[in-house]
Amino acid sequence: MNTEIDISALGVDGDGIARMPDGERLFVPGALAGEHVSVQPVDARSAHLLSVLRPSPDRVAPPCPLFGQCGGCAIQHLSLPAALDWKTETVVHALERAGFADPIVTARFQSPPASRRRVDLAIRRRPDGVAIGLHARRGDVVDLTTCPVLAPALFALLPALREVTRSLGALRQNGDVLINQLDSGPDLLLATDGPLEPSDRAKLAEFARSQRIPRIAWRRAGTTDTPETAAQTGPVRHLFSGIAVAPPPGAFLQPSSAGEAAIIAAVLAALPRKLNRRDAIIELYAGCGTLSFALSEKARVLAFEGHPDAVASLRRATSGTRVVAEQRDLNRQPVMARQIAEAGAIVLDPPYMGAGAQMAQIVEGRPQRVVYVSCNPQALSRDAAGLKAAGYTLDGVTIIDQFLWSTEVEAVCVFSTPPAPRRRMR
């Protein structure tokens, strides 16, 4: 039976939320906060949007014809300024839940459309060819025939990529491809559900030559095997703060270069003023050095990273710099409180699940400045609660929206604590 309801909020997945008379929440995909809508209930917790009777002033026409089918974007019906406000609130609420009342938002950044330089796409063989794209929210792959998010150079590869993957014996039904748009050109990590035959390698080599792709790596789909090089036409190279790094296939890269610059600027601005040349910054979850070389302009950097290939590429680039890189699984073997305590500052950029066991050592080490780069407000809330309990203040937070039209948001948070009082000698 159709019902009219008021939408009171936008949930973390981008669905409208209505409060029902029994206090339960009803999720309505496609509806926005403040709207009066007509819905058809699907089950006790969700409903299908039939029509918007009173639209939000923030509602806009989605810029992409695939919106609603393709699972890549969740909030194209919300204006970009309103999306940035909503993402800001998500981070602010996460910090409030951790105990920091009224966080000061120091700066906000939103990347422009058509600037995404890293993407992970699914590949499906179909009777009429190959589809390459993102999964529908609860369904199959939607062929990416247009995309307002991807950088044009990256999107331009897709037609030729469809053709070459269609011809591969290694692609039986399913595969995926991670593309990093590096300074040296597109870097592809292809995974397929069948083994790579010599004839496949020849086709990939020709594709790499014709598309000016320096490297195509391959591994079996569904595995985390070390990728093998399937085709190489030239060196792989990417500059981080002017230092050339050769990232491994599928390396973590910030999704846009402007977003990367905004994160670096916020992290550098957060460092203590009195750092001197002998101080060391401890950088945790350093990847291939996105932040490391920028930080090294301020002090020595001890950079810890768990992925062996990432840390190897970082290490190869450190000669002549003030960065020392060490491989460490920071869940199993965190940097201990005693070493943390001696650092001039701690900079951490943990994965989606947050800093886990490493956070306990940071809290115990009580460094004066902790700069936390977050990609998940829930994990940030958990980790920041430990800092609050230890007496830290939150100096400010920078909001970074570089996953345009998705529900993802990043933040750079600056935490400080006064030095521990010295014990008097009796």
Ligand SMILES: C[S@@+](CC[C@H](N)C(=O)[O-])C[C@H]1O[C@@H](n2cnc3c(N)ncnc32)[C@H](O)[C@@H]1O
């Ligand atoms: C969000 S990325 C940040 C990388 C880098 N700071 C950047 O901006 O490019 C998180 C990094 O944490 C690393 N990582 C994930 N789990 C880890 C662990 N248990 N120990 C150490 N590093 C880990 C990943 O390999 C990845 O490089």
